[in-house]
Amino acid sequence: MGLTATYLFPTDANQQKIAEQHALGLTIGSWTDIPHLEQEQLKKHKGEVISVEKGELKDTVKIFYPSANFSADLPAILTTVYGKLSFFEGYELIDMDFDADLLGKFPGPRFGTKGIREQLGVYDRPLLKAIFKGVMGKDLKFFSSQLEDLLAGGIDLIKDDEILFENELTPFLKRITTAKEIIHNHYENTGARALYAVNLSGRTHELHEKAEQAAELGANALLFNVHAYGLDALQGLRENNNVGLPILAHSALSGVLAGQAGHGYSYSLLVGKLTRLIGGDLSLYPSPYGNVAIPLSDALAINQALTEENGFEQTFSVPSAGIHPGMVPQLVNDFGDNLVVNAGGGIFGHSDGPTAGAQAFRAAIDASVQKISLQEAAKTSKPLQQAITQWGVIEPN
Amino acid sequence: MGLTATYLFPTDANQQKIAEQHALGLTIGSWTDIPHLEQEQLKKHKGEVISVEKGELKDTVKIFYPSANFSADLPAILTTVYGKLSFFEGYELIDMDFDADLLGKFPGPRFGTKGIREQLGVYDRPLLKAIFKGVMGKDLKFFSSQLEDLLAGGIDLIKDDEILFENELTPFLKRITTAKEIIHNHYENTGARALYAVNLSGRTHELHEKAEQAAELGANALLFNVHAYGLDALQGLRENNNVGLPILAHSALSGVLAGQAGHGYSYSLLVGKLTRLIGGDLSLYPSPYGNVAIPLSDALAINQALTEENGFEQTFSVPSAGIHPGMVPQLVNDFGDNLVVNAGGGIFGHSDGPTAGAQAFRAAIDASVQKISLQEAAKTSKPLQQAITQWGVIEPN
Ligand SMILES: [Mg+2]
Ligand SMILES: [Mg+2]
Numbered sequence: 113m114g115l116t117a118t119y120l121f122p123t124d125a126n127q128q129k130i131a132e133q134h135a136l137g138l139t140i141g142s143w144t145d146i147p148h149l150e151q152e153q154l155k156k157h158k159g160e161v162i163s164v165e166k167g168e169l170k171d172t173v174k175i176f177y178p179s180a181n182f183s184a185d186l187p188a189i190l191t192t193v194y195g196k197l198s199f200f201e202g203y204e205l206i207d208m209d210f211d212a213d214l215l216g217k218f219p220g221p222r223f224g225t226k227g228i229r230e231q232l233g234v235y236d237r238p239l240l241k242a243i244f245k246g247v248m249g250k251d252l253k254f255f256s257s258q259l260e261d262l263l264a265g266g267i268d269l270i271k272d273d274e275i276l277f278e279n280e281l282t283p284f285l286k287r288i289t290t291a292k293e294i295i296h297n298h299y300e301n302t303g304a305r306a307l308y309a310v311n312l313s314g315r316t317h318e319l320h321e322k323a324e325q326a327a328e329l330g331a332n333a334l335l336f337n338v339h340a341y342g343l344d345a346l347q348g349l350r351e352n353n354n355v356g357l358p359i360l361a362h363s364a365l366s367g368v369l370a371g372q373a374g375h376g377y378s379y380s381l382l383v384g385k386l387t388r389l390i391g392g393d394l395s396l397y398p399s400p401y402g403n404v405a406i407p408l409s410d411a412l413a414i415n416q417a418l419t420e421e422n423g424f425e426q427t428f429s430v431p432s433a434g435i436h437p438g439m440v441p442q443l444v445n446d447f448g449d450n451l452v453v454n455a456g457g458g459i460f461g462h463s464d465g466p467t468a469g470a471q472a473f474r475a476a477i478d479a480s481v482q483k484i485s486l487q488e489a490a491k492t493s494k495p496l497q498q499a500i501t502q503w504g505v506i507e508p509n
Numbered sequence: 510m511g512l513t514a515t516y517l518f519p520t521d522a523n524q525q526k527i528a529e530q531h532a533l534g535l536t537i538g539s540w541t542d543i544p545h546l547e548q549e550q551l552k553k554h555k556g557e558v559i560s561v562e563k564g565e566l567k568d569t570v571k572i573f574y575p576s577a578n579f580s581a582d583l584p585a586i587l588t589t590v591y592g593k594l595s596f597f598e599g600y601e602l603i604d605m606d607f608d609a610d611l612l613g614k615f616p617g618p619r620f621g622t623k624g625i626r627e628q629l630g631v632y633d634r635p636l637l638k639a640i641f642k643g644v645m646g647k648d649l650k651f652f653s654s655q656l657e658d659l660l661a662g663g664i665d666l667i668k669d670d671e672i673l674f675e676n677e678l679t680p681f682l683k684r685i686t687t688a689k690e691i692i693h694n695h696y697e698n699t700g701a702r703a704l705y706a707v708n709l710s711g712r713t714h715e716l717h718e719k720a721e722q723a724a725e726l727g728a729n730a731l732l733f734n735v736h737a738y739g740l741d742a743l744q745g746l747r748e749n750n751n752v753g754l755p756i757l758a759h760s761a762l763s764g765v766l767a768g769q770a771g772h773g774y775s776y777s778l779l780v781g782k783l784t785r786l787i788g789g790d791l792s793l794y795p796s797p798y799g800n801v802a803i804p805l806s807d808a809l810a811i812n813q814a815l816t817e818e819n820g821f822e823q824t825f826s827v828p829s830a831g832i833h834p835g836m837v838p839q840l841v842n843d844f845g846d847n848l849v850v851n852a853g854g855g856i857f858g859h860s861d862g863p864t865a866g867a868q869a870f871r872a873a874i875d876a877s878v879q880k881i882s883l884q885e886a887a888k889t890s891k892p893l894q895q896a897i898t899q900w901g902v903i904e905p906n
Contacts, residue, residue, distance in 0.1 A: 138672065141643040157646035181645055181672070185712050187737035188674040191761050195671060195734065198764030199801050246538040248578055249554035274592060275535065275578070277585040315582050316738075317717060317745040337592065340584035341713075342739045348714040364588050367595030368766055368773045375769045404596050 114178040115214055116162055117193040118207035120170040121200075127164050127171045135159035135175045138192060156180050170202070184217040186343045186390070194377075206378040208385070215423070218389040219350050223358045224425025225450055228393055231332070231358070232268050232305050237481045238440075238449055240473050241269035241430065242466075243456040248273070251281045252290055258466065259291060262459070263298045263306055265470020269452065271335045271396075272311035274362045284310065284322070285329060292330040309335035309360040309394075312349070316341055320348070323355040333358045333393075339365040343390050350391025360430070361392035371406065379410040384417025387427065394428040394452060401442070402434020408446070415447050430454045436461075437496055438486060438505040440476035445508035453477060464498055472499035511575040512611055513559055514590040515604035517567040518597075524561050524568045532556035532572045535589060553577050567599070581614040583741045583787070591774075603775040605782070612820070615786040616747050620755045621822025622847055625790055628729070628755070629665050629702045634878045635837075635846055637870050638666035638827065639863075640853040645670070648678045649687055655863065656688060659856070660695040660703055662867020666849065668732045668793075669708035671759045681707065681719070682726060689727040706732040706757040706791075709746070713738055717745065720752040730755045730790075736762040740787050747788025757827070758789035768803065776807040781814025784824065791825040791849060798839070799831020805843070812844050827851045833858075834893055835883060835902040837873035842905035850874060861895055869896035 124130055136143055139159035143151065162174035175193075182188040194205045210218075221227070229235050242262045247255055262270055270291075278284050291308040299305055312323055312334045319341070323334060338346040338361045349355055363383050370377045379397065387395045395418055400408040411431055418427040429451045435443065436458035443453060453473060462469030472495035479489035479496075486505050490497040521527055533540055536556035540548065559571035572590075579585040591602045607615075618624070626632050639659045644652055659667055667688075675681050688705040696702055709720055709731045716738070720731060735743045735758045746752055760780050767774045776794065784792045792815055797805035808828055815824040826848045832840065833855035840850060850870060859866030869892035876886035876893075883902050887894040 140645050154646040180676070181674070183674045183676075183711055185710075187713070187734060188710055191710075191734045191737045192672050194765065195737070195761030196801060198762050199768055199795055199803065200764070201768075248537050249551040275589050277578070277580045279577070279580075313582075313585055313588075314580055315745060316584070316713065316741045317749075320714060337584060337588045340588045340592070340739060341741065342737060344713045344738065348712060352714075364592030365595050367597070368591065371596055371598075372769050372772045375772075376765045398596055404593060406596065 113211045113213050114176055114180075115189065115193070115211065116174050116176045116209045117205060118209070119173045119175070119197070120167075120204040120206055121173050122202040123167060123169055123171050127166070127173065128161065131161045131164055131173045131175060134197065135161050138175075138196065139177065139181055170204070179211070179214055184214060186347065186386070202374050204375060204378065205381065207381050215389075218424070219347065219391045220389060220424030221391050221393045221427050222350055222356065222425075223393045225419075225428050226425060228307070228358055228428060231307065234268060238444065238477050239268040239428070239452045240266065240470065240477060241271065241452045241454040242267045242459050242470065243271055243454070244273055244276070245456055245460040247276055247282065249281065252286055255282050255287065256290055256294060259294050259308070260298075261466040262470055263294070263304070265459070265467040266304070266474040267306060267470050269307045269309065269333070271309040271360055274311060274335060274337055274364050276311055277313045285325070288326055288329045288331045292332070295332070307333040307358060309333040309358075311335045311337075313337065316345060319345060320352055320355070323349055323352065323357070327355050327357055331357060333360060335360045335362055337362050337364045338387070338392070339363065339369060343386055346387075346392060347390035358393040359391060360394040360396060361387045363395070363397040366397070378413070379406060380413035380417045384414040388418050388424060392427050394430050396430040396432050396454065399431035399433050399435060400446075401439060402432075404433045412446065415451075419448070419450065426450070428452050436503040437472040437476040437499040438503050440473070440480050441486065442506045442508045444480045449480065458503070461502070462495065462499060463502060464495060468495040468498065471495040510608045510610050511573055511577075512586065512590070512608065513571050513573045513606045514602060515606070516570045516572070516594070517564075517599075517601040517603055518570050519599040520564055520566055520568050524563070524570065525558065528558045528561055528570045528572060531594065532558050535572075535593065536574065536578055567601070576608070576611055581611060583744065583783070584739065599771050601772060601775065602778065604778055612786075615821075616744065616788045617786060617821030618788050618790045618824050619747055619753065619822075620790045622816075622825050623822060625704070625755055625825060628704065631665060635841065635874050636665040636825070636849045637663065637867065637874060638668065638849045638851040639664045639856050639867065640668055640851070641670050641673070642853055642857040644673055644679065646678065649683055652679050652684065653687055653691060656691050656705070657695075658863040659867055660691065660701075662856070662864040663701070663871040664703060664867050666704045666706065666730070668706040668757055671708060671732065671734055671761050673708055674710045682722070685723055685726045685728045689729070692729070704730040704755060706730040706755075708732045708734075710734065713742060716742060717749055717752070720746055720749065720754070724752050724754055728754060730757060732757045732759055734759050734761045735784070735789070736760065736766060740783055743784075743789060744787035755790040756788060757791040757793060758784045760792070760794040763794070775810070776803060777810035777814045781811040785815050785819075785821060789824050791827050793827040793829050793851065796828035796830050796832060797843075798836060799829075801830045809843065812848075816845070816847065823847070825849050833900040834869040834873040834896040835900050837870070837877050838883065839903045839905045841877045846877065855900070858899070859892065859896060860899060861892060865892040865895065868892040
């Protein structure tokens with residue numbers, strides 16, 4: 113029982129030996145120079161090189177670490193498999209495979225794509241999500257008016273700006289109660305539901321109390337800058353039944369951890385597989401299209417890790433930045449139709465305002481479901497027509 | 510009021526403009542296209558480019574972020590200054606300067622070098638620290654015997670292996686009570702005190718309860734893999750008066766965050782300045798000498814950040830790996846004499862065993878205080894003589 117870590121190490125003729133030294137050094141220390149009897153005792157603690165696959169620049173090395181050596185939590189697991197190796201130049205941790213026993217210790221998403229769709233009552237199209245815009249230094253009136261405009265345009269989910277923290281003008285608890293009322297009124301008037309992910313922030317040791325308070329006050333989703341706290345903090349929130357809310361995991365700061373060519377974690381492991389295992393219901397990461405972009409291959413690998421069959425609920429993929437209505441066909445082509453279309457500038461930048469901006473997206477999303485072109489759909493949607501005039505249509509490649 | 514972040518950005522002819530876009534984008538979003546009245550309102554939230562200094566490959570960019578925009582905690586601060594910028598290729602965060610008001614929100618070390626020396630009653634020499642060796646899969650008897658051997662050799666501090674977590678053979682609480690008794694007996698017999706840093710590990714939301722329990726049971730120091738949890742977790746432990754123990758911050762995993770040339774945090778910021786501000790009493794990081802090494806310039810910059818005058822207690826520098834007794838002159842030459850000499854293999858690899866290994870170090874440390882050569886000191890220390898035969902003497906350059 114245990115886990116197998118997959119690394120890329122700079123290629124080396126002696127890779128097998130190097131890998132064996134690490135497998136020992138990160139578990140029982142040494143092997144050949146200890147007596148046979150002791151070897152018997154230590155066997156179940158011994159790391160093993162599973163495979164070494166030579167490559168041109170990097171060799172792919174798989175090392176097995178027995179569960180006997182660590183508690184079943186990510187701080188212990190990551191410290192074991194990458195705590196020391198992170199200091200070696202060009203050592204990348206690209207994947208981890210957990211034995212069934214260990215995998216069972218992770219909660220996975222409480223809601224996932226299925227649960228989120230149930231909460232919204234939307235089953236047949238990509239969801240539409242917006243980010244509040246320019247709220248820093250603005251008050252609750254401004255916040256309310258943006259929220260109302262977005263809901264009027266057909267938004268399913270809205271999240272706080274991830275750099276909006278506790279502040280006097282729009283306090284955390286006030287944002288929750290204000291949004292709750294507006295979303296409730298919107299539902300009463302239209303029958304449409306929406307989720308608002310309030311930014312759960314502040315000190316680590318206060319997160320649970322704040323999250324519980326948020327839930328009590330009627331918050332219906334949480335935004336969490338997981339990499340500012342460590343993956344285990346999100347897992348703890350997911351497991352807290354007094355919270356019980358959908359969690360939108362934001363990838364802020366993950367560029368340090370996974371964004372360097374040739375070093376660090378792979379995005380698919382960090383923002384994909386692990387974010388899903390710890391219980392992220394939605395995982396937001398840079399799209400491959402905007403000015404804050406990650407490579408398409410990384411974005412697709414994240415998407416796959418969030419959604420492939422692994423016994424857990426699926427996590428919603430939220431590729432973000434640089435998205436306008438004309439990109440919906442490209443998005444669906446790249447990420448499939450069970451995703452969240454997320455926009456900020458692509459909604460607020462619409463020349464007829466955010467309501468029209470949201471409507472343009474909804475029309476583009478409907479077109480993708482009906483498999484008609486955006487140009488065709490624009491004939492019956494003035495907002496989409498206008499968006500196409502502003503930003504054009506990207507034909508999927 | 511606020512903080513100024515110092516970055517290295519890849520050099521660009523338009524750097525001033527790029528920096529200004531970031532300063533706005535990470536605060537109020539836009540400036541020139543908003544009405545004058547609103548500008549007045551938003552002024553105190555506006556980020557400012559302080560300076561752009563052109564370099565050959567990288568430009569040094571300083572951006573000021575007003576305190577009005579974030580709560581006074583590192584998750585909020587780091588998300589603000591590096592959450593998004595971490596995705597930009599080659600963007601390094603190398604320093605942060607906090608205004609007095611913000612600086613006052615950090616606790617700094619509870620003990621620091623002064624307090625640790627008081628606890629040990631050792632004022633006039635570098636301290637000697639050892640790491641348990643090969644304890645994985647071993648029981649408390651083995652643990653006790655190593656501890657006794659090390660204490661007999663004159664060790665001041667001992668830490669758990671950072672990859673030793675909660676386990677059946679040497680449970681956390683048993684390690685504490687066992688070590689307490691051995692250290693107490695050693696004090697009764699010799700008058701010498703010692704600190705044992707037990708590895709505080711496991712789930713994030715259980716850390717405080719475990720740390721308080723450790724303190725109640727008589728633990729006298731904590732080892733903490735801070736980068737597996739986030740800096741704020743250590744700060745919380747430091748501020749918990751029911752814990753009140755010296756904290757040894759281990760740099761495991763920081764290679765991902767700071768170890769990449771041309772990206773990420775600087776080591777001096779992460780493992781130096783911030784580790785001190787949040788309250789690390791000792792900061793353990795790779796020495797520039799061993800097989801797990803960081804560049805000398807990084808190690809010296811960490812050391813400076815841990816010890817320079819800044820209104821807080823000093824944090825003990827613990828450069829680690831590749832240290833044997835013959836390196837003490839080099840260590841003291843590089844890091845000054847108010848440091849912790851930390852060894853594993855350099856103690857346990859001594860051909861006469863760990864007690865002699867520790868004695869050899871103590872003789873080398875005494876020689877450095879008396880300003881005599883190791884060769885001279887070895888005349889009255891057989892263990893040092895033997896260590897020199899095994900590993901030689903490195904002459905400081
Ligand atoms: Mg990478
Ligand atoms: Mg660096």
